[in-house]
Amino acid sequence: MSTILMEKDLETGVWPEWFDQSGAIQEYESAPRPTRKDEAWRFANISALDLSQFQAAPAPSNEGRLITASSGLEKFSAKMVFANNTLIHEEAPQLPNEVLFLPLEVAAREHAALFRKYFMAQPVELGSHKFAALHKGKVTSGAFLHVPANTEVALPVEIFHWVEGAHSSVFPHTLIICGENSRVTVVDRFQSADGLKAFACGVNDLHLAPGARLTYVAVQDWSRDSLAFHLNSTIVDAQATSTALTANFGGGFLRGESLSRLVGEGSRSEMYSINPVEGTREIDQRTLQDHLAPNATSDLLYLNALDDASRTIFSGLIKVQPGAHGTDAYQKVRNLILSDEADPNSMPGLEILNDEVRCSHGATNGPISNEELFYLQARGIPRETGCRLIVNGFFNALLQKIADPALRDYLEGLLAKRLVLGGTPQK
Amino acid sequence: MSLHIENLHANIGDREILRGLNLEIPKGEVHAIMGKNGSGKSTLAKVMAGHPDYEVTKGTVTLDGLALLDLEEPDERARAGLFVAFQYPMEVPGVSIANFIRAARQAALPEDAELDAVEYYQDLYVKMDALKIPRNFTSRAVNEGFSGGEKKRCEILQLAMLAPKYAVLDETDSGLDIDALKIVSDGVNALRSPDRGFLVITHYQRLLDYIVPDVVHVMVNGQIVLSGDKELALKLEAEGYDWVEKETLATA
Numbered sequence: 001m002s003t004i005l006m007e008k009d010l011e012t013g014v015w016p017e018w019f020d021q022s023g024a025i026q027e028y029e030s031a032p033r034p035t036r037k038d039e040a041w042r043f044a045n046i047s048a049l050d051l052s053q054f055q056a057a058p059a060p061s062n063e064g065r066l067i068t069a070s071s072g073l074e075k076f077s078a079k080m081v082f083a084n085n086t087l088i089h090e091e092a093p094q095l096p097n098e099v100l101f102l103p104l105e106v107a108a109r110e111h112a113a114l115f116r117k118y119f120m121a122q123p124v125e126l127g128s129h130k131f132a133a134l135h136k137g138k139v140t141s142g143a144f145l146h147v148p149a150n151t152e153v154a155l156p157v158e159i160f161h162w163v164e165g166a167h168s169s170v171f172p173h174t175l176i177i178c179g180e181n182s183r184v185t186v187v188d189r190f191q192s193a194d195g196l197k198a199f200a201c202g203v204n205d206l207h208l209a210p211g212a213r214l215t216y217v218a219v220q221d222w223s224r225d226s227l228a229f230h231l232n233s234t235i236v237d238a239q240a241t242s243t244a245l246t247a248n249f250g251g252g253f254l255r256g257e258s259l260s261r262l263v264g265e266g267s268r269s270e271m272y273s274i275n276p277v278e279g280t281r282e283i284d285q286r287t288l289q290d291h292l293a294p295n296a297t298s299d300l301l302y303l304n305a306l307d308d309a310s311r312t313i314f315s316g317l318i319k320v321q322p323g324a325h326g327t328d329a330y331q332k333v334r335n336l337i338l339s340d341e342a343d344p345n346s347m348p349g350l351e352i353l354n355d356e357v358r359c360s361h362g363a364t365n366g367p368i369s370n371e372e373l374f375y376l377q378a379r380g381i382p383r384e385t386g387c388r389l390i391v392n393g394f395f396n397a398l399l400q401k402i403a404d405p406a407l408r409d410y411l412e413g414l415l416a417k418r419l420v421l422g423g424t425p426q427k
Numbered sequence: 428m429s430l431h432i433e434n435l436h437a438n439i440g441d442r443e444i445l446r447g448l449n450l451e452i453p454k455g456e457v458h459a460i461m462g463k464n465g466s467g468k469s470t471l472a473k474v475m476a477g478h479p480d481y482e483v484t485k486g487t488v489t490l491d492g493l494a495l496l497d498l499e500e501p502d503e504r505a506r507a508g509l510f511v512a513f514q515y516p517m518e519v520p521g522v523s524i525a526n527f528i529r530a531a532r533q534a535a536l537p538e539d540a541e542l543d544a545v546e547y548y549q550d551l552y553v554k555m556d557a558l559k560i561p562r563n564f565t566s567r568a569v570n571e572g573f574s575g576g577e578k579k580r581c582e583i584l585q586l587a588m589l590a591p592k593y594a595v596l597d598e599t600d601s602g603l604d605i606d607a608l609k610i611v612s613d614g615v616n617a618l619r620s621p622d623r624g625f626l627v628i629t630h631y632q633r634l635l636d637y638i639v640p641d642v643v644h645v646m647v648n649g650q651i652v653l654s655g656d657k658e659l660a661l662k663l664e665a666e667g668y669d670w671v672e673k674e675t676l677a678t679a
């Protein structure tokens with residue numbers, strides 16, 4: 001696995017002394033390669049993890065074009081655009097002054113205490129420890145957002161991460177720290193500039209202090225043959241609510257890991273995922289809802305629509321720790337099967353060390369309902385369009401969980417566009 | 428010009444439900460079908476629409492000269508001009524009413540034509556207002572969580588938006604309150620025209636006071652056994668179906 005990608009970066013001075021990248025690289029190199037025998041890699045396509053073809057990303061070739069293409073929501077509070085690990089644009093037209101929205105390496109230098117407290121603070125326990133170390137060893141920038149206590153950011157913050165060039169490697173990072181009773185919405189976009197095969201190894205960590213309210217939406221649209229890791233952890237303190245929705249539109253092989261840790265009484269974590277897959281694409285997602293505090297709720301709903309010979313793996317665990325009485329945890333994966341060759345694998349799980357809890361978990365597989373399709377066709381809508389509408393509806397129902405109507409409309413638009421384009425690589 | 432059903436036989440599984448049904452609805456007329464529960468009225472509607480669960484074993488349906496049953500897919504039949512307002516309209520999660528009807532409107536256009544969105548919404552709102560359907564229904568998922576009456580109104584909204592050549596209304600009156608019955612009937616009456624035929628399936632003579640039929644048919648056991656004017660509906664209401672069955676048995 002050691003390749004050019006692994007060569008020591010020549011860039012120096014990006015990070016403070018204490019930020020130990022070579023230690024992280026050593027950790028990456030010494031950690032064993034995952035095998036299917038590992039519980040965390042059951043059913044996984046280990047052969048997809050070959051990094052030897054990837055290399056360090058070159059400097060972005062046409063920043064202007066990518067900045068123009070980074071137009072998302074009509075109204076936003078602030079925006080950062082990264083291309084090939086480099087910040088190429090930032091603006092903050094509507095951001096309250098007290099909010100810190102900084103490139104990650106600047107935050108490390110200027111707000112070291114805050115940074116060190118939160119940066120990759122959670123152990124990566126869902127299988128990709130090795131790749132988390134790789135991320136830490138290679139990351140050069142990212143978005144750092146700190147919303148102080150009692151601050152409300154009315155409009156969404158947008159972050160774009162572009163990758164460009166054949167076999168380029170990117171290490172996107174988003175770190176969000178929400179102070180007590182703060183409110184913010186963040187939209188994180190992951191985009192291919194050219195539809196070429198690339199490698200992404202990203203981390204996004206969300207921290208919610210008591211009473212905070214965070215809506216985090218990640219729209220991953222890497223090229224259709226890229227290899228990508230997206231490692232997420234969400235820590236929710238008392239009475240805080242995190243709504244995290246991930247739409248995986250791209251990636252040839254995607255490994256997603258998502259950990260929600262409910263550490264404060266009455267906290268709530270919503271974990272939603274939208275995954276249209278076709279061709280031979282694979283989406284491998286592992287989740288943990290870790291309930292440590294009483295009366296917390298977690299709500300996980302993952303939706304996969306599998307066409308052609310695509311594959312999905314969902315492995316989820318709800319863990320209720322001894323002190324977490326009054327837990328209300330829900331975990332569900334629904335697979336809409338659009339082809340006989342599709343291969344959905346679902347492993348929902350529960351581990352309850354406390355009696356007074358309400359937990360439910362499950363997985364369903366099913367084709368498009370004949371009755372629904374007939375109804376649409378009976379109105380003159382051709383079969384193929386009808387199927388697409390139903391798939392769109394399948395995902396769209398989940399988008400209704402997004403409270404902000406402008407953001408919801410925007411995401412509905414992205415989804416509709418994605419489903420029209422289907423599996424063809426975007427240009 | 429008519430919707431002409433001849434000797435139609437249809438099965439579900441190996442059970443025959445329609446057993447040689449004959450019926451002709453000339454364009455411009457409104458015909459009603461009444462009949463006991465389970466006699467096959469909804470089956471007729473769904474067979475014509477092309478529901479995949481039913482197998483037609485014999486017979487033809489001709490829509491203005493076109494062999495409707497030769498069209499395999501339900502959408503082809505709909506685009507040929509047939510509309511069925513269903514007794515139990517399906518829920519379609521996540522698909523909004525506005526997008527649903529819009530896709531149906533788009534499908535009715537020639538391949539390369541783009542629907543004019545502004546015009547579409549204007550038209551939609553006018554028709555929703557007429558049927559007293561609140562505007563916020565446009566963003567609700569098709570029939571999901573709709574009350575029985577709301578579903579029926581929405582079927583009529585689709586009818587109005589799609590303006591078919593022939594419309595089959597399957598118990599559109601069931602589940603409607605008295606005011607809604609009037610509103611929906613007004614909506615249907617507004618669509619009556621020399622260019623359109625209606626087949627109204629109902630259990631209640633009351634509906635036929637609002638939508639006055641040209642002909643009333645009685646269906647027994649998958650066949651039309653008796654036809655008459657609207658007085659027939661009054662007689663059925665007063666006396667039930669026993670006499671019809673006796674009479675037809677006697678003549679059989």
Ligand SMILES: Nc1ncnc2c1ncn2[C@@H]1O[C@H](COP(=O)(O)OP(=O)(O)OP(=O)(O)O)[C@@H](O)[C@H]1O
Nearest residue numbers: 439444462463464465466467468469470471480514
């Ligand atoms: N999917 C099915 N499987 C088995 N039997 C069916 C199915 N669909 C319809 N039938 C049967 O076909 C017969 C006719 O049903 P249909 O719904 O056409 O009756 P109907 O005249 O519309 O009755 P109602 O007045 O109650 O609406 C009934 O006996 C019904 O049970």
Ligand SMILES: [Mg+2]
Nearest residue numbers: 468469470514
């Ligand atoms: Mg019926």
